[in-house]
Every structure is written in structure tokens, then in C-alpha cells.
Amino acid sequence: MVDLKRSIVDLTVMTGQLLTFQPFPVSPGFDIQKVTTLAQSLPSHSWEFGTASQALLELYNPHLSVFDSSPFPVPTVKKKDVKALAYAASKIEIGDGASGLGNGNGAVGDPASLGVSAILLGKTEPEYAEAARQSIDFLLNSAPRFYNGAISHRAAVPELWADFMYMAPPFLAYYAADISNVTLLHESVKQCGYYREVLQSNTTAAYKGVWEHIIGPQSQDTGIWSTGNAWAAAGMVRVLATVMRAPIAASATWKEDAVKDLTTWIMEILDGATASTLDGGLLRNYLNENDTGGHGFGEISGSSMLASVAYRMAVLQPQACGQKYINWADGIRGVLGGKDDNGKPHITEDGVATPAVNPLAWKDTKPFTTGSPEGQGFVVLMYSAWRDCILASICNSNSKGTRRVHRIRRAHSNSIH
Numbered sequence: 001m002v003d004l005k006r007s008i009v010d011l012t013v014m015t016g017q018l019l020t021f022q023p024f025p026v027s028p029g030f031d032i033q034k035v036t037t038l039a040q041s042l043p044s045h046s047w048e049f050g051t052a053s054q055a056l057l058e059l060y061n062p063h064l065s066v067f068d069s070s071p072f073p074v075p076t077v078k079k080k081d082v083k084a085l086a087y088a089a090s091k092i093e094i095g096d097g098a099s100g101l102g103n104g105n106g107a108v109g110d111p112a113s114l115g116v117s118a119i120l121l122g123k124t125e126p127e128y129a130e131a132a133r134q135s136i137d138f139l140l141n142s143a144p145r146f147y148n149g150a151i152s153h154r155a156a157v158p159e160l161w162a163d164f165m166y167m168a169p170p171f172l173a174y175y176a177a178d179i180s181n182v183t184l185l186h187e188s189v190k191q192c193g194y195y196r197e198v199l200q201s202n203t204t205a206a207y208k209g210v211w212e213h214i215i216g217p218q219s220q221d222t223g224i225w226s227t228g229n230a231w232a233a234a235g236m237v238r239v240l241a242t243v244m245r246a247p248i249a250a251s252a253t254w255k256e257d258a259v260k261d262l263t264t265w266i267m268e269i270l271d272g273a274t275a276s277t278l279d280g281g282l283l284r285n286y287l288n289e290n291d292t293g294g295h296g297f298g299e300i301s302g303s304s305m306l307a308s309v310a311y312r313m314a315v316l317q318p319q320a321c322g323q324k325y326i327n328w329a330d331g332i333r334g335v336l337g338g339k340d341d342n343g344k345p346h347i348t349e350d351g352v353a354t355p356a357v358n359p360l361a362w363k364d365t366k367p368f369t370t371g372s373p374e375g376q377g378f379v380v381l382m383y384s385a386w387r388d389c390i391l392a393s394i395c396n397s398n399s400k401g402t403r404r405v406h407r408i409r410r411a412h413s414n415s416i417h
Contacts, residue, residue: 050112097155199232270321307329340354356371
């Protein structure tokens, strides 16, 4: 039974937070608001809609994200008051099977990227709650599985994509926390481990610890795609935050090991990325290729998303992710605020982040400069993570590429720890 009085109180408190929070208290060295505008207008695929929705949630309503100190129970909020939910509601197409939240074009994981938004929307609009429930049911009971139990990213064959890690495991974890299902929450952690078991590259190179992109019969790609590693690490950070915050995990016998494992797995990727050679101050599209005329050109997508991981981990697990990782992320952010080797700004006057990898053809050797939908979202995620790290008094607002816009309200920091 719904506690109506509590729901009204929660809604009143949330409305107050929505009206007072300043999303842009500092400048990262470029026009983040223009980047955000394009992060909303450019997407045209389900995973891009999901990424944009998550980016908007963390940017405008961090108290609703799993990175808040008390994100559970999942609150009841009005769609019109939350940019991320209004946006997601305009993009979700309720269907069935793998396409329960949108057209996945054969992907299991892509529509699941809208799952967290569907859960939040479902608090006031039951059809979204039911769509989320059916999507979870498909993931757990109908999607193909790899030999080790990993849920396939594709609906037709068992195939593992690093991208899946940002789409489905955070959805599984959030849903589990919402319905107080500790077994399902543990399963979200296990899925991360299953994926790592298959995708982690068997290499002794400086970038060891990173993941291969795709293993399976349709689209296999054993290259070390920086954006794939960013998808994986950022997805695990969201699972980690959920496990750390979810009340149902408080007494779980597996929680301590899960937090330790997730932290290790995330830092393996981050260590591999920070040990990789850069091109123009950015991570290469494929970390294992140094040919800038091929797949080894520096690009903004994997770079900015992995920078966001460093900032988030500096708050969640500061003993594992210390100042050197913050400095590395600050370096990436500083590069984005500057110009490339040809004297062109990495963030154009219109807010386009360049150069990016072609989001629909990751092996394209030509840098993508017209605006990557997911790349724009990654830059927003990086900004929000950095801002929240400042609010937590861990990151420095005076670091490279930073310009203060508003006085940061210290009261906000209490909602980020």
C-alpha cells in the first residue's frame, strides 16, 4: 500500500531541491551548457536516449541519482520538474521483449539504458513501472546467455559487448534496490564479474586490465576500444554506488566482497587507461593502436567518460582513487577546454565536442567532428562528476581549465557524499 502522506512529504522536499540547485556553479573551461543542449538534440537511438537521460539526471538532479548519499527509497517526483524524466518520457517507446523500452535494433542492452528513467517515471505513471518490470523479466529470463551466465547484449545470439555494462547492470541494480530484492542486487554485481571474465584482455602491456570490445559470433572485436572500456567502468561505478547506498544491501553477507570486487574491476580499467599513450592529450580510440592515421587517434568520447569515472571514484572510494587519478581527469578536462594541434577548439562555438569516434562505426579511421550523440553526453557526465567531486570537497575548483561561475553552496555538498 502506498503511504500517501509520506509521498506528499517526499514530493514537497524534492520540489524544494529542484528549485534551489544550481547545476552550473563552475565552468570547466568551455561552454558546458551548449554541450548539454546538443547532448539532448543529437540522439536518435535507444542507447543514446538512455545516456542523455542519465546525463541530464546527474547534471540537474544529482539528489535523484545513485551518487546521492540517500537515493533510496526511490522518490516520487513530478515529470515536469525533472528534465531527465521529461526527456526520457518523450523518447521511451513501450513495447515488448528486448524492445520493452524502445527499439533496440536487435540489442537487449540498449533499450535497458532507459530503465532507471522508467522506474522513476513509474512512481507516478504505472505504465512505465510495468514496462520496467517486463524489461527486467526479459533480461533475466528470456535473453540469451553466454556460457558463464552473462546476459547477452544481443537478442539473436549470445554475444558480449562492453557497452552493455552501462545499459543493463545499473538498471538491474536500481530495480533491485527499488523493490528490495537483495538477490537481484547481487545478480547485478555478478553480471559485472561475468562480463569481466570474458572481456578482460589477456595482455601484459602497460594498459593491462582493460577490456576487449565484443566477443561473440556476429560482431566480434577484440580491440581495446577506449569507449567500450568507458562504458564498462562507468556502468560498474553506478552499480557500485547502488550497492553502497541501497538499504537492502546493508546486512548482506556479500556486500563487502562486492564493493571490493567492483572497486578492483573499475580501477583495473582506469589504471589501464591512465597508463595508455595519449594523442593530443586524449585517449586513443583504440588503446592498443598508436597509428594516428588508423584507429589510434585521440578522441573525446572514451576520454571524457573515463574522466567521469575517475571523479566519481574519487568520491566513492577515495582510498583507491586518489589525487593522481583526479589529476589525470583534470588533464582530460583541460584538453577539452583548449585547442587541437591545428588550432581548432575541442569544444566548438556551437558546443560540439571534437574529435570523437564515429558512434555507429567505431573502426572508422576518420575522426567524427559533427557531434557524437553519446560523446556529448559523456562530456556532460564528466562535468557533473567533476562538479560533485568539488562539492564533496575532494576536487579543486581552481584546477586547470576551471573558471568559477557562481559561488558553490556548501549545503549542496551534504547531498553528494
